[in-house]
Amino acid sequence: MPAQSKIDMLEKVSASLEASAGLFVIDYRGLTVKETQELRRGLREAGAHMKVYKNNLVRIALEKAEMPAIDDCLEGTVACVFYDSDPAAAAKVIKETSKKLNKIEFRGGITDGQVVSAEEVIAIADLPSKEQLLGQIAGLINGFARDIAVCVNGVSSGLARSIQQVSEQKAA
Incomplete structure (x- = not known):
């Protein structure tokens, strides 16, 4: 025992x-x-x-x-x-x-x-620690969101510039 x-x-x-x-x-x-x-x-x-x-x-x-x-x-x-x-x-x-x-x-x-x-x-x-990994993931997600916003904004501003150039050419 x-x-x-x-x-x-x-x-x-x-x-x-x-x-x-x-x-x-x-x-x-x-x-x-x-x-x-x-x-x-x-x-x-x-x-x-x-x-x-x-x-x-x-x-x-x-x-x-x-x-x-x-x-x-x-x-x-x-x-x-x-x-x-x-x-x-x-x-x-x-x-x-x-x-x-x-x-x-x-x-x-x-x-x-x-x-x-x-x-x-x-x-x-x-x-890396758990907090560092979460920060890296958040940074990646934020980067993707920013890139998408830039692309979406770029398409609309490019379209606006094209329309303005066409209207200037027709006016001339």
């Missing part, structure tokens, strides 16, 4: 998995307490949170939640970063902190129910 503390911890891991859209696994060895606090603060602002659980408990919780296994990621000193909705925002915070401190390493994770490698997580971090 497992100890009650491990059962309670397993429930916490399961609750974190249920409440999140996905997770990234990072190697955080070498971070000071201050650097860890800075990383956690940045993650909170991005709608994510970082937790350090026993790797075996995370494996069991993933199995209970019928999520894919990420056993190769869960080796050694790792932390799980659970994100609420935007994986790119959480991955950007980790990547920026990693560049700044040169101590954090992506191991992999789960996004949209699929296992992702460390390289794929880095690619996710390079994606």
Whole structure:
């Protein structure tokens, strides 16, 4: 029979998995307490949170939640970063902190129910944020509307110029 503390911890891991859209696994060895606090603060602002659980408990919780296994990621000193909705925002915070401190390493994770490698997580971090994508789409739509207005206006003004030239030729 497992100890009650491990059962309670397993429930916490399961609750974190249920409440999140996905997770990234990072190697955080070498971070000071201050650097860890800075990383956690940045993650909170991005709608994510970082937790350090026993790797075996995370494996069991993933199995209970019928999520894919990420056993190769869960080796050694790792932390799980659970994100609420935007994986790119959480991955950007980790990547920026990693560049700044040169101590954090992506191991992999789960996004949209699929296992992702460390390289794929880095690619996710390079994606524009949701707000930037919406702004780009709005700009494209606005550009198309402007182009259509210019074309429609050009046809009517061209027709008006043609009629004026014809009337001037007939008057002459």
